[in-house]
Amino acid sequence: MSSKPVIGLLGGGQLGRMLCQAAAPLDVEIAILDAENAPAKQINHNSHNINGSYKDAEKIRELASHCSVLSVETEHVDTTVLEEIATTAKVAVCPSWKTLRLIQDKYEQKTYFAGQGIPVAESVAIEGSGDAMLASLKAVSAKFGYPWMLKSRKDSYDGRGNLKISNEADLERAVAEFGNFSCYAEKFVPFQCELSVLVIRTEDDEGRTKRLLPYPAVETVHEDNICSRVYLPPRTTPAAACERAQQVASDVVGKLWGRGIFAVEMFVTQDNQILVNEIAPRPHNSGHLFIEAVPYMSQYKAQLTSILDQTLPAKIEPYVSSSIMINILGGANPDSHLALVEKAKSMYGNKMAVYAHLYGKESKPSRKIGHITVTGLVASITELEEFAKPLVDMASDIRQ
Numbered sequence: 001m002s003s004k005p006v007i008g009l010l011g012g013g014q015l016g017r018m019l020c021q022a023a024a025p026l027d028v029e030i031a032i033l034d035a036e037n038a039p040a041k042q043i044n045h046n047s048h049n050i051n052g053s054y055k056d057a058e059k060i061r062e063l064a065s066h067c068s069v070l071s072v073e074t075e076h077v078d079t080t081v082l083e084e085i086a087t088t089a090k091v092a093v094c095p096s097w098k099t100l101r102l103i104q105d106k107y108e109q110k111t112y113f114a115g116q117g118i119p120v121a122e123s124v125a126i127e128g129s130g131d132a133m134l135a136s137l138k139a140v141s142a143k144f145g146y147p148w149m150l151k152s153r154k155d156s157y158d159g160r161g162n163l164k165i166s167n168e169a170d171l172e173r174a175v176a177e178f179g180n181f182s183c184y185a186e187k188f189v190p191f192q193c194e195l196s197v198l199v200i201r202t203e204d205d206e207g208r209t210k211r212l213l214p215y216p217a218v219e220t221v222h223e224d225n226i227c228s229r230v231y232l233p234p235r236t237t238p239a240a241a242c243e244r245a246q247q248v249a250s251d252v253v254g255k256l257w258g259r260g261i262f263a264v265e266m267f268v269t270q271d272n273q274i275l276v277n278e279i280a281p282r283p284h285n286s287g288h289l290f291i292e293a294v295p296y297m298s299q300y301k302a303q304l305t306s307i308l309d310q311t312l313p314a315k316i317e318p319y320v321s322s323s324i325m326i327n328i329l330g331g332a333n334p335d336s337h338l339a340l341v342e343k344a345k346s347m348y349g350n351k352m353a354v355y356a357h358l359y360g361k362e363s364k365p366s367r368k369i370g371h372i373t374v375t376g377l378v379a380s381i382t383e384l385e386e387f388a389k390p391l392v393d394m395a396s397d398i399r400q
């Protein structure tokens, strides 16, 4: 192995692809474990890339043998082999397998945070299947009242694994659809909006927190459980609530282990209280706009800088006054999104800019295949919203 650090990455989707885009100008080498022609591999031809599943323990060991650091683009990975590698092969796993193991199980995650004094919605484990599960669901309905959220403890993303329980009739459906999964119930939060805060975490050799560096809070909008848009700054959340969100996010990440970038998803309640929804121990959809909004420290550069333990800035300060990110989701037809992409590529504004990002993925309905970032140098978020409206409308039309 050369003395130059090689980062091994489990997963080569769009997050891995954008990590490679950040790594190239820094001459940082990344070796990817994922299927041939995965989005990140299309732009990264490292000799140590491995074709296969990032869930395959043997392939993870093979990847580790060529790398000094392992990182992930998803939390849904085999933490037993990562623990083994961190302990015996002395390859740094970033973030720690301990964090990944905790985050993987949403119920464990919530219970841990609640025990650490982090504000979260109340959760209850659901026991059994069939009639036992139905009884458990009825008990939750009596405790929480309708509506409440039924969630799969593991393997969920983009809301696949969430079911809103609105009345008694939904309980039978829940048993039929979720009976084979390990689940938990969560109180419904009638939020006024959702925020996300990215936090960079570094630690010393003893595993003690060295730095917790939060990004400004962004507002996230979800439709059908999938993030559709992100706003910087949040459109209506008071500045004090945004600052509180940064504080809560730093507190949460301070309770985790390992170096890296973390996203903290939060609810803002009607009375401006902050409740933590969940953590992503990696770059996140809500942080894409920082590629343009904080060009000196995108969330991808932050992942590289933190896991390689290099120098971080004193503060994360946007270079723009406002920014909006619009997800491009696949529509009914493989080419449903093309007009939106062309529109994005043709739009230029007065001190406002539009950046299209495509991930090299085949289009499928509701699949994240790209995003558009709009930035305003001096525009308010309201002015930028007006400018971005044609793109927002076209993106919404694709969903119909």
Ligand code: ATP
Pocket: 121, 149, 151, 156, 157, 158, 159, 160, 161, 162, 186, 187, 188, 189, 190, 191, 194, 222, 225, 226, 265, 277, 278
């Ligand atoms: P991700 O793609 O972010 O990993 P996920 O599948 O893990 O998504 P969650 O983050 O649990 O799903 O939920 C998705 C969305 O559903 C949230 O962003 C929020 O809009 C809504 N939601 C989740 N939990 C609750 C709740 N307890 N009360 C109200 N809305 C909720």
Ligand code: MG
Pocket: 156, 157, 158, 278
């Ligand atoms: Mg999730």
Ligand code: MG
Pocket: 265, 277, 278
């Ligand atoms: Mg989520």
